[in-house]
Amino acid sequence: MLAVDIPGYKTITVKNLILDLNGTIAVDGKLRIGVAEKINKLSQRGIKVYVVTAGTHGRIEEIKKDLNVELLLINRGDEDAQKRDLIEKIGKGVTVAVGNGANDYLMLKEAVLSIVVLEDEGAYLKNLFEADIVTKSSEGALDLLLNPKRLVATLRR
Structure with missing residues (x-):
């Protein structure tokens, strides 16, 4: 678990992290x-990490070997609603969401903290307006949680 008090913004308690796979942490x-390595460090610190994918590139088993996370394969179609349902199930008030695509919009909107990653695939424009933070890389997004003072520096008012 991670607790961060951000002056003038809010206190955030993080128990869960949902990561979109393709376009966010994978290309x-x-x-x-x-x-x-960064994801596994967050798991070791007591944050439950979920990686969610529709399996676009079919490398799920290969990726599973490298990560100490719950890897969830969602059905194609209504992917945005499935991701939103997951965040509601595990607790939107204690869950950080990281994504980039249109199918991440609803989970980003519901998360206690939403981070949009602007990687090689780009990002869905509406996500930028829902995000608390936009980063230029997935590594940068994960580093915000590994080094919470970065969250404070970015979000304090």
Whole structure:
């Protein structure tokens, strides 16, 4: 678990982290270099990490070997609603969401803290208006949670 008091903004308690796979922590179905280590560190710190995918590139079993997370394969179609339902099930008030695509919009909207990643695939424009923070990489997004003073520096008022 992670607790962060952000002056003038809010106090955030993080028990869960939902990560979109493709376009967020992976490009063309391959994890970005260094991402697995950062995700596993967050798991070791007591944050329950969920990686959610529709399996676009079909490398789920390969990716599963590198991560100490719950990897969830969602059905194609209504992916945004499935991700929103997951965040509501595990607790939107204690869950951080990280994504980039249109199918991430509803979970980003519901999360206690939403981070949009602007990687090689780009990002759905409406996500930028729902995000608390936009980062240029998935590594940067994960580092915000590994180094919570960065959250304070970015979000304090």
